[in-house]
Amino acid sequence: MPRVQPLKRGEKKKDILFPYIEDHVKEYLQTHWEEEECQQDVSLLRKQAEEDAHLDGAVPIPAASGDGEDDRERMIQAVVDNVCWQMSLDRKTTALKQLQGHMWRAAFKAGLMKAEFFEDVVPAVRKWREAGMKVYVYSSGSVEAQKLLFGHSTEGDVLELFDGHFDTKIGHKVESESYRKIASSIGCSTSNILFLTDVTVEASAAEAADVHVAVVVRPGTRGS
Numbered sequence: 001m002p003r004v005q006p007l008k009r010g011e012k013k014k015d016i017l018f019p020y021i022e023d024h025v026k027e028y029l030q031t032h033w034e035e036e037e038c039q040q041d042v043s044l045l046r047k048q049a050e051e052d053a054h055l056d057g058a059v060p061i062p063a064a065s066g067d068g069e070d071d072r073e074r075m076i077q078a079v080v081d082n083v084c085w086q087m088s089l090d091r092k093t094t095a096l097k098q099l100q101g102h103m104w105r106a107a108f109k110a111g112l113m114k115a116e117f118f119e120d121v122v123p124a125v126r127k128w129r130e131a132g133m134k135v136y137v138y139s140s141g142s143v144e145a146q147k148l149l150f151g152h153s154t155e156g157d158v159l160e161l162f163d164g165h166f167d168t169k170i171g172h173k174v175e176s177e178s179y180r181k182i183a184s185s186i187g188c189s190t191s192n193i194l195f196l197t198d199v200t201v202e203a204s205a206a207e208a209a210d211v212h213v214a215v216v217v218r219p220g221t222r223g224s
Helices: 017-032 036-051 069-088 094-109 121-130 143-151 176-186 200-208
Strands: 136-138 164-166 194-197 212-215
Touching: 017 036, 017 069, 017 094, 036 069, 036 094, 069 094, 094 143, 136 176, 143 164, 164 176, 176 200, 194 200, 200 212
Parallel strands: 136 164, 194 212
Antiparallel strands: none
8 A cells, every 4th residue: 555645734634635535445445345344334335325316426336236256346336436426525424434434544553644733733732621621623524533633643642632522423514503412412501612613614603503613724724
């Protein structure tokens, strides 16, 4: 497997992590196809494909027909095509995120990737925790992918700095109800939460739930 450069400061997941998925998804599926976890990923993607059948350009994933190696390769190619289709639309489905998370896990554990943070991030989080604040991560990336990033960084394993993680299983980041659910989950009023984001539509959704918001502007971000 070719070496993948670290995720750099100023680069977003779309610049390094997502192209890695598109470039290696077929190889990953061929290697792990017989494993239970991979089959669970495929089943979830197939179920999502069935729900997406009404969408223009949707790519179906057929069930096994028992034709041996040809059938296996046909299904693998269908999964590859479905994943690339979803990613081309920047979709955030749980099925897609689950497979991506498993692929990133393999890459991080193999030492092919390391996350690199802006130099003020880790000191800031440490300062907040020393002040008695709790810090959580909410991302469209799966909880597993989040833990991979923070557990395999150029700063080492910094998972201990975070009190918990949330992903789209609790709701999408552009939906106000998601922030209410998070507040309920951590036993906190929404008005006592500060949400940091570089996406203005997420900021608007959070504000509608009475969450305090700070829009973060960094090199490589657009605040869109």
